Amino acid sequence: MVAQKRVLLKDVASSIGVSTTVVSIVLNGKAKQNRISDKMSQLVIKTAQDMKYSPNLIARNLRGGKSQLIGLIVTDISNSFFSTLSRTIEKRAKELNYTVIYASSDENYHDMKKLIEMLLLKGVDGLMIVPCDGSEEIIAELYENNIPLVMVERFFPNLDVSFSCLNNCKATQLATQHLIGQGYRNISLIAYNSQMSNVRDRIEGYEKCMKQAGLSDFVNIKLVNIINPKQEIGKALDHLINKKHVEAVIFTTNTISIQGLYCLNEMGIKIPDKIAVIGFDESDLFNLFYSPITYIKQPVVQIGEEAVNILVDKIKNTGIMKKSIVILEPELVIMKSSLKNKMSNPL
Amino acid sequence: MVAQKRVLLKDVASSIGVSTTVVSIVLNGKAKQNRISDKMSQLVIKTAQDMKYSPNLIARNLRGGKSQLIGLIVTDISNSFFSTLSRTIEKRAKELNYTVIYASSDENYHDMKKLIEMLLLKGVDGLMIVPCDGSEEIIAELYENNIPLVMVERFFPNLDVSFSCLNNCKATQLATQHLIGQGYRNISLIAYNSQMSNVRDRIEGYEKCMKQAGLSDFVNIKLVNIINPKQEIGKALDHLINKKHVEAVIFTTNTISIQGLYCLNEMGIKIPDKIAVIGFDESDLFNLFYSPITYIKQPVVQIGEEAVNILVDKIKNTGIMKKSIVILEPELVIMKSSLKNKMSNPL
DNA sequence: CTGAAAGCGCTTACAG
């Protein structure tokens, strides 16, 4: 009933009648370099197993300065994109013998800063961060302090910090081209009012594509606040539909997509008859909506895995200043919501 | 550019010209008990702040045996119920000065065991676990080893381990009663093929309610495998609808609900005209489905918060054997999918 | 009121 006393290094050492040095060396796979006899090696390994010895990682950490912990700061772990991303990261980290501590910043750089401090205090070996507006200085400071670091999903182009993310420009280009191909002209886009790379690139991809198609006059971009966006999305849609008479709208995040669908439903707007829609990221809702929603799919798994690879490389090679960049390609999954329905137009 | 050398306890001590003992005592708020002069106390605190001293938690951990880390094992962090639960837990833990390490077991007790070992190695002060089939012995062993522990969302009734969860029996009772109240008689239920308390209680609530209403003949329970359930759910629904001619179905988890809706859509079954539906947990999909889905809502926030409260209490009072049980009440959110539509029956 | 010293459980130069 009483907690068993843990088996220590010295316990296995004394049970063999040898110093802790030998045991430590053998168990860390450095027997050869230290010319420990094979017999001894095997005896140590067997004894350690028999006694169920497992090293105290705290002590090893204090001594060696390595915790095998990675800190991951997303904006909101309850957002399905980030929870999927986090699982991927957890899995890949585990393969490389690291454990992940997650935390959510809520797109607030003050909170992010506190979380970073907390994670560093916990002795994490490196950080994976989804940066938010206002956090550029924080990231820059980490970089200057030589803390192994990788940005995920978004990045600051002016910093020499590595990152892994989607080709966001390409993402909205794919969507816009598809809509134009369907015969739509008056195509609009709703994005968050943010300076982050992912948002800006998504906007840019759309604008560029519209201009190339000679549709500059139809460029309509609505920006909504990242906190509690629903009301603003409603207003934006109302304006776009009733004043601008747009034929199609591209939602640039999963949350905007979902809130946008709520709004369109409440307004009684039919998709795609009245308006064509393209969403972002994956969702069961897109598939099961009365008019299944075409969406831009991110390669979440690769984004996460590559981020881990970059970070672990940095942790193992501290001092080597290398900016690694991984940009992954989007995929457009075409459903009914973006197809021109030649039959159903009531006019 | 070079990583700044961290300020240590001895740095602030020597900068004042005092021993590390004094600094440590003051900074740990034990000045009074050790009769340190007020002047000295204040000087120490001020100097530590000025020098931006922050303690090395690893060292403190090694010395004191406390990490202020909590391990949380859910079945799948990318499941929206668990990601929401985890955020709640993270938040409450932070208020109590703990950091959470999450991991996903995938309903596999072998994986769970490995994750627990890993978390203990990392020096967590306690564990929060969503147990899965086959894990009773693992949980029992942790309990016997006096490891602070709380089960979340599910529990083993035969163990004296504390837990926080939904009143699952009540949950399906609410749903069944509501359907009976609407005039449905032939009501069925789909659940996972699992021995866990949450599943068993959800089944029991339904059965009990049907019997009390004199509808024993209509009790129809379909069990589906927890891994890749879609195909089995499809078969179950086909059988229930085409052979048993059921009028209503209760889905007992969020994943079953969503996969069930996929199946019903593919089968071309109209809700609620052909069949009434009640789902479990919250989802934007339920609200935005062509026929909004009535659902059983869990008080996720309270479940998470109470679990943290219980665990931290255990961590702080190790040795006191107390089984704390928190059972929270469900809410039925009524939408169109479970209402008897008197107008539309085509017969 | 305050300091010298031990110790948490490891790893790793250093010496032999």
Next chain:
DNA sequence: CTGAAAGCGCTTACAG
């Protein structure tokens, strides 16, 4: 081939 000893950065009896 192997051991004694220092040290990672703290906290806490113990002594004065």
